[in-house]
Amino acid sequence: MYALGARSYRTSGFNFMAILLGFLFQTGFLFSRGHAQGRCPLTNLFEVFIFLSWSVVGIYLVIGSSYRLSLMGVFTSPLVFLLQVFALLALPDTASPLKSHPKPWLELHAAVSIIAYGAFALAGVAGAMYLAQERQLKTHQLRTIFFYLPPIADLAVAIKRLLWTGFALLTVGLISGFMVGFDVRQVVWGVGVWVVYGVILQVEKLKKVSPRRVAVLAVAAFSLTLTTLWGLTFLSAGGRF
Amino acid sequence: MNVICLGLSHHTASVELREKFAVADSDLESAADRLGAMDGVSESVIISTCNRVELYAATDDSGRGFESLGRFLGGRAQEHNYNAHIFYQYDSPHSIRHLFRVVSGLESMVLGETEILGQVKKAYAAASSGGRTARHLNKLFQRSFNVAKEVRTNTNITRGPVSVGSVAVDLAEKIFGRLGSCKVMILGAGETGEITARTLLSRGVKSLFVSNRSYERAAKLAGEMGGEAIHFGEWEKPLLDIDILIGSTAAPHPVLTREKLGPVMKQRKSRPLFVIDLAVPRDVEPAVNDLDGVYLYDIDSLQAIAQQSMEIRRKELAVCEQMIERHVNEFSSWLTNERSRPAEAIPPLMEPAHCRIPES
Numbered sequence: 337m338y339a340l341g342a343r344s345y346r347t348s349g350f351n352f353m354a355i356l357l358g359f360l361f362q363t364g365f366l367f368s369r370g371h372a373q374g375r376c377p378l379t380n381l382f383e384v385f386i387f388l389s390w391s392v393v394g395i396y397l398v399i400g401s402s403y404r405l406s407l408m409g410v411f412t413s414p415l416v417f418l419l420q421v422f423a424l425l426a427l428p429d430t431a432s433p434l435k436s437h438p439k440p441w442l443e444l445h446a447a448v449s450i451i452a453y454g455a456f457a458l459a460g461v462a463g464a465m466y467l468a469q470e471r472q473l474k475t476h477q478l479r480t481i482f483f484y485l486p487p488i489a490d491l492a493v494a495i496k497r498l499l500w501t502g503f504a505l506l507t508v509g510l511i512s513g514f515m516v517g518f519d520v521r522q523v524v525w526g527v528g529v530w531v532v533y534g535v536i537l538q539v540e541k542l543k544k545v546s547p548r549r550v551a552v553l554a555v556a557a558f559s560l561t562l563t564t565l566w567g568l569t570f571l572s573a574g575g576r577f
Numbered sequence: 578m579n580v581i582c583l584g585l586s587h588h589t590a591s592v593e594l595r596e597k598f599a600v601a602d603s604d605l606e607s608a609a610d611r612l613g614a615m616d617g618v619s620e621s622v623i624i625s626t627c628n629r630v631e632l633y634a635a636t637d638d639s640g641r642g643f644e645s646l647g648r649f650l651g652g653r654a655q656e657h658n659y660n661a662h663i664f665y666q667y668d669s670p671h672s673i674r675h676l677f678r679v680v681s682g683l684e685s686m687v688l689g690e691t692e693i694l695g696q697v698k699k700a701y702a703a704a705s706s707g708g709r710t711a712r713h714l715n716k717l718f719q720r721s722f723n724v725a726k727e728v729r730t731n732t733n734i735t736r737g738p739v740s741v742g743s744v745a746v747d748l749a750e751k752i753f754g755r756l757g758s759c760k761v762m763i764l765g766a767g768e769t770g771e772i773t774a775r776t777l778l779s780r781g782v783k784s785l786f787v788s789n790r791s792y793e794r795a796a797k798l799a800g801e802m803g804g805e806a807i808h809f810g811e812w813e814k815p816l817l818d819i820d821i822l823i824g825s826t827a828a829p830h831p832v833l834t835r836e837k838l839g840p841v842m843k844q845r846k847s848r849p850l851f852v853i854d855l856a857v858p859r860d861v862e863p864a865v866n867d868l869d870g871v872y873l874y875d876i877d878s879l880q881a882i883a884q885q886s887m888e889i890r891r892k893e894l895a896v897c898e899q900m901i902e903r904h905v906n907e908f909s910s911w912l913t914n915e916r917s918r919p920a921e922a923i924p925p926l927m928e929p930a931h932c933r934i935p936e937s
Binding site for chain 2: 469473474476478480482483485486487488489490543545546547548
């Protein structure tokens, strides 16, 4: 971001490799953590944020190159950094007391839901990129970043696909959550997030709003989701296995 | 062995003078033969483009080499009423630096343009296939191609469009992505509008409509560009369908207003519309840009972007020169070592180098 602002940004494989390396470290950490606990490592707020940032990076690595959205890494990295800071703020990393044996449905619910939020996070990132590019096109003030950002048409498609991916995953997450039953606050919150994204996708499908507004909604919805996730996980001990 | 260069370019000579010294592609081989046979010229390459004519030679005696190159170039001009100051001559390491700057686009009329690299590659291939290059110029030119690649990859010297047409195309690609599904309409038959439309067509736009007060003129232009002519009274009809509108009429008042376009944009369901207003007085009311999904650029804003790109390129010059200087020093050291080696220690000539030209 600084390099772009200073007009000294250079595309290089180094940036991608750095993100990939970070992802491998995160994968190793989550694997060893899960192996030690004998369950999906989502037992406290620290792990939730690490898992969320891992899913964000994972989805970026999958879709970033296929949509020619290489600069997405520049926008994704600060978000991942922020999520990692949230994780560190959630320390001390004391494992919550295990109330029962691992439940596969509950683990599936938690893991799939977090990956869904990862997709929503990337949709928010693509939304921010869309807004940055669209603003430059409107105001005629083209900065260095303009030449690296993808076309707004490609970004609009990426936002839509990421929202649909997140929505589908969240639907699976909610259904698997209902299989084991969970905290009322979580039900309300989960369904609330599902409804918000469902409405965004519906108005987009019916062309009731412009791509720019879809981008604004993708950013706003994820900001809201992240804030409420933070609050909910603090309040809800039931969210821990 | 030294590397020397003698030439003239758009920096030193007008096109009327440059064309007198130019070497046509068809004449390149025989010209290379004549140059190669001259006294003091061991290896040679002739670069002749619309902006420069330059001769490079490897020579044991720079004085004799320059004399031969001068006689060769002087012999090209049919009239001899030119000033000797139009020529520049460089000995190593300045000749090496000059070549690296030329292939990197730093000496081009449009700073950072990349066409020159292909032209120099072609000139070098012609020389090497004719057996006019060997150890020294092979190494020099191959190094120059690597330098050009490094400069282009690691700096912003080629960044951004620098003409009105290329700015319009770049903006269109930043809005729509690939232009293969885009439909364009030209309103009016102004020259800049036509050039811009042709540039867009060269990037593969799907279809083109032309509307003009004179239908005959519209039909002629549409015929030339493979488009469809529309009567001026009906130009608003395709608005629902097109993606790019180019305005270049001579109308004294705006022909497209916010009031007119607002309802159309609602019907288009926010599908983006790129409006390029090249007319003076302007064809499109500036308030049109406030509509969601409309991107309006007039001639001033397009020119401002072209200038901005040029400014970015100029700021990169120092970085490019640093990179080039490193390669000049390396190559000069190699050349010095070569001079100090006994003749029997120098391996035989390298195989024809045109087979190893790196891809740009």
